[in-house]
Amino acid sequence: MIRIENLTKVYKKGRNEVTALRDINLRVERGDIFGIIGLSGAGKSSLIRCINRIEEPSEGDIWVNDVNLVTLKDAELRATRKKIGMIFQNFNLLHSKTVFENIAFPLRLTNTPEQVIRDRVNELLSLVELSEKAQVYPSQLSGGQKQRVGIARALASAPDVLLCDEATSALDPKTTKQILSLLKSINRTMGLTIVIITHEMEVIKEICNRVAILEGGMVVEMGDTIDIFSKPGTEATKHFVEQIHQLPTHLMNGKILSLSFTEGSAGEPIISRIIKDFDVEINILSGTIEYIQEKPIGKLIIEAAVDGHQLIDIVDYLEKNHVKVEVLKNE
Ligand SMILES: Nc1ncnc2c1ncn2[C@@H]1O[C@H](COP(=O)(O)OP(=O)(O)OP(=O)(O)O)[C@@H](O)[C@H]1O
Known part of the structure; x- marks a missing residue:
């Protein structure tokens, strides 16, 4: 589904260079909820942003559904990106547009017929339980509701993959659970593959079946969440496992x-x-x-x-x- 091979990302500014990712190799299978956890500066954002090439990899290949994104030209990349939805920590909603129009936005960009837009947006509003908020503006919503709009908008173009960039970090624990449970149900009912980056083991514990631990731009451990929890192999992993005192x-x-x-x-x-x-x-x-x-x-x-x-x-x-x-x- 997603194969990352020998991915390296170096940020260059003048004579300064920061190597954010070093020789990353990982594989996400169809239907996985794959977690990437690391401390601040570990390279999580760089990694998830390279998956849809919002950030250009310096070296390596990113395969999504057997297409190597790194080789794509602009038009092909734009078409492929429709199959990769993304949600963000700060929601990234358009404040001057209603909830309905925020969700409709990606469909309008592709000149989707009005009736199709109406049906699709209403379906998504119902999925994220916000039908009664269709005509409301983002400023009138709670954090959890904003993120549900973000999820609905990301799903508008029926993606195969959903990338979640610290999607629950701005939310309280109860709302976090609700959003994670929504993601899990979308994963189950639609077969959507989900990649989540987070600094909280609680998020991994709650919904990820596989996890990679990122430290200093490298994957230091990777495996089934249950194995990583029961036998953390590195100090970095132990640090995260210790965040958890409760059991799945x-x-x-x-x-x-x-x-x-x-x-x-x-x-x-x-x-x-x-x-x-x-x-x-x-x-x-x-x-x-x-x-x-x-x-x-x-x-x-x-x-x-x-x-x-x-x-x-x-x-x-x-x-x-x-x-x-x-x-x-x-x-
Ligand atoms: N645009 C940029 N220009 C230069 N350096 C960058 C840029 N973006 C990130 N970095 C550097 O790359 C490294 C990894 O950053 P990144 O944001 O990917 O980590 P992170 O794990 O997501 O951290 P956080 O949890 O704090 O967001 C850091 O050293 C950071 O300073």
Whole structure:
């Protein structure tokens, strides 16, 4: 679907040169939600902007649907770009145009017939749940609504790929979740391939099936998100994984408890005692050691197949044994 081969990007200004990307190789399969994560200055924006050649690569090839974008002349590039939608951190809406006209804009540029525009825009408005805002101006919308307009506009020309440039960074956590869930549903229902750049592991955790970690303009690790989470191979990856203390929700079936073991409780075989004494099955979902003011605290996240009464008894037992308990899920 997307193949990036030996991509290098050097910015030159006078005698100054900044190498933003060095010999990047990666592959995004059709239907992937592919995350690219890195700290500020890692090269994320440069990379995503090279994918549709808003930024010219200095070296290397960018294949999208078996077309090498690097070889295309202006007219061909413009035609190919229609198949690559993009959304932005600051939404990039036209403030003097209504929501309807913002979404219609790419279709007007290609002289699409009026009736087709009307049908398509109404369909997209309904998809992003903004039908009642069609005649409103962007200044009258919340951040989340603005980004939904951005998504609808990006989808207007029925792209195969959607590039998301820090699309949720300006949004609060709840709105971020809503936008990510919209992207996931578009990915599923339309089969749209999505590439997301972000500095937040939460975004990767929430929707990306594959992830590449970018550091100093290079891909230092790449793989299935679940593997990268369970076995981060580099310091850069660990940094991002540590941002996360919760588990992917699809892993959570029974009651989920987070247990914190301090010095008083660390030596005891508490989990095996619970299994024996309460005759329950315990599934360990994750375990970490955190240091708080240089003191180690072991954290275990467990899943227990128990009813509400057993849960109360188990929490009581744990607390008596100096284990701090937080019930993460009780359904
Ligand atoms: N137009 C430009 N001219 C010169 N240098 C640039 C330009 N754009 C980016 N750079 C440099 O390239 C490197 C990578 O920048 P880039 O914006 O791609 O990183 P980023 O990971 O997206 O960072 P951020 O999260 O802060 O946006 C940085 O050192 C940056 O200063």
